[in-house]
Amino acid sequence: MTSSPTPPSDGAAGAAEGTVIGLPTPAFSPLYQQIKGLILQSLQSGEWKPGEAIPSEMDLAARYRVSQGTVRKAIDELAAENLLVRRQGKGTFVATHAETHVQYRFLRLMPDAGDIQSEGPAERDIIDCKRLRATAEIARALALRTGDSVLQVRRVLAFAGRPTILEDLWLPGTPFKGLTAERLSDYHGAMYALFETEFGVRMVRAEEKIRAVLPDASQAALLKISKSTPLLSVERIAYTYNDVPMELRRGLYLTDTHHYRNVLS
Amino acid sequence: MTSSPTPPSDGAAGAAEGTVIGLPTPAFSPLYQQIKGLILQSLQSGEWKPGEAIPSEMDLAARYRVSQGTVRKAIDELAAENLLVRRQGKGTFVATHAETHVQYRFLRLMPDAGDIQSEGPAERDIIDCKRLRATAEIARALALRTGDSVLQVRRVLAFAGRPTILEDLWLPGTPFKGLTAERLSDYHGAMYALFETEFGVRMVRAEEKIRAVLPDASQAALLKISKSTPLLSVERIAYTYNDVPMELRRGLYLTDTHHYRNVLS
DNA sequence: CAGTGGTCTAGACCACACT
């Protein structure tokens, strides 16, 4: 219990300034951060796909030549960022939008009364889906060049028969080659789940800017409301790994029976 | 390096099912969670006040008779919840609203152009501040009984001379005995900082419900806008330790030059 | 039962801040 026999003096932080797997360390960063970066690379490269299990902590520790605790800390952070999901006794899994109980992970609109989104699945109606050239504004949001090919989708979501959300969204043309209105209409599930399974694009993070606005004539018609009904304007940019923007979305939310919920801490 | 001499066999999880400082363990919970609970108690009781340093990890480990790593994990979670702030080389401090660079920690309204809230401090204008009896609705939100004494405050916040936020807020009468319009007007700083220093009430967490609305006549007058200008309605309930609600706030945000920013992950 | 993540300990050393 006393007089430690432990000698390492090497394993400790001595390795932190060295290399992990052959990569040099330009500026100092903790070992577990480097491991986190390597795991991130494997996620981006598709070595481990959404829904799949990644190697066990022991395996990863052996692979990267570090202790289990160091791998654990790296995974902890990735789990905190919702990139990985830990399941005791089973393993660690790549997070996915294609799970029944995590549907609508980025949708913050809640019914005023009912508990969760247990008001039944939303009825989706694809209004439009076409390719066009990016305006300067859209190009900037998606980190493209003006005139690059983008896909534009317009749809309406209804709850209990009541049109509640009108969304316009723009996707970069190249990664989403082959996406059509039919594919979208046929797919029953979260749109981000389709992006994952069909195009290998996983949305990891998003930022929203919210305003109060009045609809124009066409918007009011699609939502079947008057032009004087105030709506929530929700502009979202969604990012994949490495903060690469992959979607610009402009939503109009009807908030007479629903509200946008946010928790601050 | 091999043939470990370490025997503990006790220190490990053996202690996890036992007691920490004399408290029984009804259902199983990890040691570090129990430590977290004990630290939380010290925070609530005021043993360590906002802005102050708590004892070092080593001291706490000795106090609770656990290893430093266990204390560390408890503190990690409390820091993740923004109840504590770690500062390398200096210590761990109780989080506070009374710090210049953490001003407006719960305000998500951002100017469309400028970077942060560096558009100068908002001009605050207390319109009203009076005691009254809680309606059923307000009592429910604040976990009071209908008719209990509550304090109602109405104020306008302006940025660059432009009225932008109209807020009504209700506070339970008992904890905020002695709060007057003068105290509010004289205080230059975040309202939650005043609550901390003057009333010992620290807001820890909040939930917001957001809608798009049109102002009534008096609201439009105070914000100097037309009745047809859509506004963001932000209803907030703020909680102290232990999920006790301590404030109901209804804000109307003008979103022509500002937006409500939210990050999803 | 074996395998996985989860908890706990003990000890070493590093990075940072104050004095």
Next chain:
DNA sequence: GTGTGGTCTAGACCACTGC
């Protein structure tokens, strides 16, 4: 230098899952 939080290791045992 001393003290604080931060990183890293090694090893033990617990809790959960599924064969």
